[in-house]
Amino acid sequence: MTTTQFQETGYRLFPQFLSPAETERLSAMVRDRQEKLQAVAAKAKMNLAYHVVNGHELRQSFPDFFELAAGRLLEIATEQAGLPLELMRDPKRAVRIQHYRRKSEGFLWHLDGGEYGALLTLDNTNHGVTEVLSPRLSRWLKPAPYLLFPFQGVLARMRTVKIAAGAGDLLILHGGKVIHRGLIQQDEGERTLLAVSYDRVGKKTSRVWEWIARRLNY
Numbered sequence: 411m412t413t414t415q416f417q418e419t420g421y422r423l424f425p426q427f428l429s430p431a432e433t434e435r436l437s438a439m440v441r442d443r444q445e446k447l448q449a450v451a452a453k454a455k456m457n458l459a460y461h462v463v464n465g466h467e468l469r470q471s472f473p474d475f476f477e478l479a480a481g482r483l484l485e486i487a488t489e490q491a492g493l494p495l496e497l498m499r500d501p502k503r504a505v506r507i508q509h510y511r512r513k514s515e516g517f518l519w520h521l522d523g524g525e526y527g528a529l530l531t532l533d534n535t536n537h538g539v540t541e542v543l544s545p546r547l548s549r550w551l552k553p554a555p556y557l558l559f560p561f562q563g564v565l566a567r568m569r570t571v572k573i574a575a576g577a578g579d580l581l582i583l584h585g586g587k588v589i590h591r592g593l594i595q596q597d598e599g600e601r602t603l604l605a606v607s608y609d610r611v612g613k614k615t616s617r618v619w620e621w622i623a624r625r626l627n628y
C-alpha cells in the first residue's frame with residue numbers, strides 16, 4: 411500500500427479549493443453579519459483571544475457554511491482519511507467560523523478534540539499560518555496534550571512547518587494526531603476561516619476529554 415502525503419505529514423493543502431467568486435461570496439456573508447462573531451477572551455496562558463461563530467449560531471445564520479461542512483468538505487476529508495467520517499457529535503464545536511484580528515490572537519499549540527479537521531480560509535490578509543509538528547514529534551508529546559500549555563516556548567523552537575493558506579484554500583488536517591497552532595504574523599489585516607471537526611463514524615469519545623475540551627473552548 412502506498413503512503414499518501416496526508417498520512418506522512420498529517421495534513422494536505424488544496425490551493426484554490428473555492429473559486430475567487432465563491433470565496434468572496436462567503437467572505438461577504440461574514441462581513442455583513444460581523445455582529446455574530448463572539449469575542450473569546452484569553453484565559454491565563456490556556457488560550458489566546460479570537461472571535462468565533464459557534465456551531466449552533468452557524469447552523470442558524472450561515473446555512474451555506476454548514477452545507478459546505480457537511481457536504482464537499484466532509485467528502486474531501488473522508489478521501490484523505492481513507493475512512494468514513496462524520497461531523498463531530500458536539501454540534502457547538504463541530505463547525506465554527508474563526509476570526510483573528512491581531513498578532514496577539516490565535517491558537518496555542520494543541521491537539522484537536524476531533525480526529526480530522528477542515529480549515530477553509532476565506533480571508534488571510536494578516537498572514538496567518540497553521541504551524542504543525544511532524545506526526546513523529548507529535549506522537550512523542552501526545553500523552554498529555556492539554557498539559558502542553560506550559561511548554562509553548564519549547565514547542566516553538568522545534569522543527570515545524572508553517573502552512574500559509576490564502577483565501578479559497580482548504581487545509582485538511584489530522585488535528586487529533588499532529589500538534590499544531592494558529593499563528594497571526596501581523597497586526598494589520600484579518601484572518602477568517604470556516605473550521606470543521608470530523609470523527610470516524612462510530613468513534614467512542616472519552617468523557618473526561620470532552621469535559622476538558624468544552625471548558626477550554628468558548
Ligand SMILES: [Fe+2]
Binds near residue numbers: 522590
Ligand atoms: Fe486545532
